[in-house]
Amino acid sequence: MLDTQDDGYMTADGRKIGGVAMEMRNITLRFGGVVAIKDISFDIRWGEVRAIIGPNGAGKSSMLNVISGFYHPQEGEVIYKGYKRPRMRPYEVARMGIARTFQNIALFEGMSVLDNIMTGRLNHMSSGFLSQAMWWGKAAREEEENREKVEKIIDFLEIQHIRKTPVARLPYGLKKRVELARALAAEPAILLLDEPMAGMNVEEKEDMCRFVLDVNDEFGTTIVLIEHDMGVVMDLSDRVVVMDYGKKIGDGTPDEVRNDEEVIKAYLGVAHD
Numbered sequence: 001m002l003d004t005q006d007d008g009y010m011t012a013d014g015r016k017i018g019g020v021a022m023e024m025r026n027i028t029l030r031f032g033g034v035v036a037i038k039d040i041s042f043d044i045r046w047g048e049v050r051a052i053i054g055p056n057g058a059g060k061s062s063m064l065n066v067i068s069g070f071y072h073p074q075e076g077e078v079i080y081k082g083y084k085r086p087r088m089r090p091y092e093v094a095r096m097g098i099a100r101t102f103q104n105i106a107l108f109e110g111m112s113v114l115d116n117i118m119t120g121r122l123n124h125m126s127s128g129f130l131s132q133a134m135w136w137g138k139a140a141r142e143e144e145e146n147r148e149k150v151e152k153i154i155d156f157l158e159i160q161h162i163r164k165t166p167v168a169r170l171p172y173g174l175k176k177r178v179e180l181a182r183a184l185a186a187e188p189a190i191l192l193l194d195e196p197m198a199g200m201n202v203e204e205k206e207d208m209c210r211f212v213l214d215v216n217d218e219f220g221t222t223i224v225l226i227e228h229d230m231g232v233v234m235d236l237s238d239r240v241v242v243m244d245y246g247k248k249i250g251d252g253t254p255d256e257v258r259n260d261e262e263v264i265k266a267y268l269g270v271a272h273d
Contacts, residue, residue, distance in 0.1 A: 008045060011238050012253075018046030021081065021190060021222055022067065028075035029062055036062040037073065038246045044190065049216055049223045051233045053257075054243035055266060060226045061103065063243065064192055067224060068100050069093035095123050099188035101179045103195045103226075109168040113159060113178050114150065116167055120185025121146040153181050156218075157211055173204035180211065190222045191215065197229055205232065212236060234258065242266070 008018045022044040029037040037059045044050045044067075052060050065071040066078065069090050078085045080096065099120070107116050154163050157177055162170060167178060176196060183191055196212065197205045209232060215221050227233050233240060234254040242250030242257055244266040250257045257263055 008047075011048075015047070015238075017048045017238060020044070020079075021046045023079040024063075024066070024076065025079060026076040027063070027066060027073045027078070029059075029066060029071055029073045035246050037066070037243075039076070040243070040246075040248045041076075042241050042248065042251055044222060044224060045239075046189075046222055047216070047220055048238040049212070049225060049236050051225045051227065051237035051240045052243065053227065053230070053233055053240055054249075057245070058243040059246040060243055061194060062246075064100070064194055064224065064226055067190075068098060068192055091123075094186060094188075097187075097189035098192065099183040099186040099190075100192035101176075101183050101194060101196055103198065105172075105175050105179055107167045107175060107179055107182070110166060112164050112166055113170070113181075114154070114163045116178055117150045117153060117181045117185050118146065120182040121150065123186060149187075150181075150185055153184050156184075156214070157181050173200050173207075176200065176204075176208065177211070180208075180215075184215065184219075184221075188221060190224065193223060193225045193227075195226055195228065197227055197232055205229070209236060230258075 006019045008016060010016060020043045023041075024043070025041050027037050027040045028035065040063070052063055054060050062071060066073055069085075069088055069092065072087050085096075108119070154160055157180065159174065159177055159181065162174060162178075167175060170178065180193075180196065193212070197208055200208065212223060212225070213236065216223050225233070225236065227236075237254055239252065240250070240254055240257045241248060242260070242263050249266055250260045250263040252260070
């Protein structure tokens with residue numbers, strides 16, 4: 001097992017992972033009489049790639065929605081940066097440094113790639129409506145600064161050639177990359193990725209894997225990842241939480257998880273004795 005003390009741990013490849021960024025304590029989430037998440041606890045540490053996996057219906061996306069502030073658990077606490085996070089709206093969570101992508105692409109189809117990514121900078125804009133409309137003074141300087149940051153992200157994700165293309169005209173794999181760019185434009189401390197490789201071909205998956213690792217390495221961004229492709233999960237993740245029917249059935253390194261009997265049963269459908 002990893003020695004996960006408050007000051008972090010060392011990965012197998014020699015990377016230093018920091019202390020606890022966020023802790024989910026005894027989280028229970030219900031929708032009427034349906035229990036989506038039942039008494040789950042785990043932590044997320046600064047600088048790591050933390051995967052959440054499980055069969056369909058395990059409660060993974062519900063857990064990501066709790067982390068992002070979209071869902072509010074009936075029981076348990078979300079501890080962020082050492083403090084209990086109060087009930088808040090998703091945009092307030094975004095201001096706290098948490099951004100996400102979605103399982104189903106949520107872009108503005110009629111807008112260009114550049115304009116879509118610029119929407120990720122909204123929390124970094126403070127000038128008033130009038131000055132923005134006139135593109136004058138502080139608003140002009142602010143937009144220039146934001147555009148400069150967006151252009152760097154465009155270069156980083158190698159999408160310069162489509163920067164002025166309407167999103168509706170892009171193939172699926174590039175749309176996924178644009179959505180990642182928009183999330184990065186918010187400069188998140190924690191980035192939540194909901195099945196970023198879903199529906200991609202092999203080449204697109206390889207590109208996305210490379211970008212996810214580069215974001216973690218070059219920006220130091222903490223990443224929480226939901227993904228069904230176990231090859232991707234095992235290659236990218238430092239630690240993995242495994243869910244099944246709303247319960248946590250495994251938590252550890254990729255090697256520990258893939259050799260866990262309960263995890264194997266959940267994925268292979270082996271009958272319990």
